[in-house]
Amino acid sequence: MDIRELREGKGLSRNRLAGELGISARAIESYENGDRSPTLKSAFKIARYFGMCVDNIDWGLEDDVLTPDGFKMEMRRLSGCKDQEVRHQVADNVMCDILKELGYEEGVRIFRDMRKWYS
Numbered sequence: 001m002d003i004r005e006l007r008e009g010k011g012l013s014r015n016r017l018a019g020e021l022g023i024s025a026r027a028i029e030s031y032e033n034g035d036r037s038p039t040l041k042s043a044f045k046i047a048r049y050f051g052m053c054v055d056n057i058d059w060g061l062e063d064d065v066l067t068p069d070g071f072k073m074e075m076r077r078l079s080g081c082k083d084q085e086v087r088h089q090v091a092d093n094v095m096c097d098i099l100k101e102l103g104y105e106e107g108v109r110i111f112r113d114m115r116k117w118y119s
Contacts (some may be wrong), residue, residue: 002058004032006050021045031059 001009007017007028014032018025023042027052030036037059038046047054099108 001052001056002032003028003046006046006052007032010050017049021049034059071083 005012012020014028016023017023018028021028023038023041023045028044029036031038031042037043043054043057043059047057050057099105
């Protein structure tokens with residue numbers, strides 16, 4: 001499902017959804033029309049609001065799998081790094097930043113503890 005289908009399925013206007021998420025109605029419209037992809041933070045807010053995973057939402061973009069711009073840029077930057085441990089550390093930091101922005105401080109602690117255990 002795409003954002004428009006999810007929004008309309010709940011009977012929400014763009015303005016109402018925007019207010020609920022703290023995102024502008026213009027941004028919601030551009031995501032719905034496929035004019036641009038959301039930031040990673042916005043994508044997670046939208047997915048969480050609708051009770052879905054980010055990669056289960058049709059963002060209307062070519063590669064359509066976890067497409068938010070912030071994540072894609074970070075992963076492109078990581079792909080040039082030859083040191084696997086550095087790549088893992090940066091990917092971990094990106095995940096922790098996402099969790100923090102969404103208010104999951106306990107999730108950050110658990111994630112870091114798990115990472116240490118697997119290292």
